[in-house]
Amino acid sequence: xxxxxxxxxxxxxxxxxxxxxxxxxxxxxxxxxxxxxxxxxxxxxxxxxxxxxxxxxxxxxxxxxxxxxxxxxxxxxxxxxxxxxxxxxxxxxxxxxxxxxxxxxxxxxxxxx
Numbered sequence: 001x002x003x004x005x006x007x008x009x010x011x012x013x014x015x016x017x018x019x020x021x022x023x024x025x026x027x028x029x030x031x032x033x034x035x036x037x038x039x040x041x042x043x044x045x046x047x048x049x050x051x052x053x054x055x056x057x058x059x060x061x062x063x064x065x066x067x068x069x070x071x072x073x074x075x076x077x078x079x080x081x082x083x084x085x086x087x088x089x090x091x092x093x094x095x096x097x098x099x100x101x102x103x104x105x106x107x108x109x110x111x112x113x
Contacts, residue, residue, distance in 0.1 A: 004056040017054030023110035025069050040069045 008016075016067045027037055034048040041048070043062055051066060065074045078084065 008056055011055070013056070016056055020052045020054035023066060023070070023072075026072060027052070030070065037066070039067060041065045 005013075034045045036053075038045050041062060042065065047058060047062060048066075051063060064073065064076075067076060070102045072112070082088065
């Protein structure tokens with residue numbers, strides 16, 4: 001298995017570190033120690049430290065449980081909804097134009113560029 005630093009893009013790594021920093025800030029604003037939140041999440045302090053430093057080996061389950069304990073899950077799935085997936089919308093538009101097809105007209109309210 002490849003090491004994370006060999007396969008992870010710079011953008012993904014940077015974003016993960018920023019998200020970890022923001023999670024740490026949220027924990028500290030709630031005056032919670034890493035040991036306390038670790039108990040509530042169900043992991044040890046080292047795992048919390050890894051998550052907050054943006055280590056890519058932390059499981060998505062631990063990540064989501066941390067957000068839940070911090071009450072930060074609201075709206076998290078919004079960004080993944082098809083209507084907000086601008087890359088997929090752009091691919092579909094390019095494909096339709098390339099084939100010369102005129103699929104149904106897309107209104108301005110359907111595309112949030």
